[in-house]
Amino acid sequence: MISLDGVMQAPGGPTEDTSGGFKFGGWVAPFSDETYDAVVREELKPADYILGRKTYKIWAGYWPAHADFWPGINEGMKYVLSKKLKKSDKLITGWKNSAVIKTVSDIKKLKASSGRDLQVWGSSELVHLLLKNDLVDELRLKFHPVILGKGKKLFDTGSVPGTYALTASQTTSTGVIMATYTRAGKVKTGVAGE
DSSP: OEETTSBOSOOSOTTSOOGGGOOOTTTTGGGOOHHHHHHHHHHTSSOEEEEEHHHHHHHHHHGGGGTTTOHHHHHSOEEEEOSSOOTTSHHHHTSSSEEEEOSHHHHHHHHHSSSSOEEOOSOHHHHHHHHHTTOOSEEEEEEESOOOSSSOBSOOTTOOOOEEEEEEEEEOTTSOEEEEEEEEEOOOOOOTTO
C-alpha cells in the first residue's frame, strides 16, 4: 500500500505508527471497494511471512483475535527479523507459528528452502534491507491516489538497480492501481528516440 509520493506508513489505522509525527494513519480506508478487498484476500491466502519487529508487534496485537477475517495469517509461519527479540520472548511464544531470525543470511536460507511463498507486509526498514540485498522477486503494489507529504517511504537510495516486468494489474472504482511486478533483470540504458 503506497501513496503517490511513495509513503507506506500506517495504512491500517490512526494509531498504527505515529512515529515521526505521522498524522495520516488509516489513509487507505477511504479507497476500499469490492475489487480491492478481493485482491487483498487473494494475497493473504496461506503463505509464510517475514516481518520487521515493529510490524510484527502490530500484527501480533491484532490478528490472533481476528482469525475469522483472514485465517491464513495466523496459520502461516511468521518470521520476525529482529536483533532485540529472542525466541523465548512472550511476544513470539504468544502467537503460534512465530520465530525470530537475525540476519540477511537467515532470510537467504528461507528463500532457498522449499515451501510456501514468503511475503512481506509493511516493514519499511525490512523492505529497504531486502531491496539493498537484491532479495525481492516480486512487488505487489497498490498505488493510492493520495499525496501524504511525509512518512516512511517504500524505496530509499540503497536499492540494487534492476528492472521488473508488469505481470498483473487492476484499477479499483476508487482509483487505486494494483500492480504486480516480477524481477526481470538488470537495468538497460540507451538514448531516447533511437
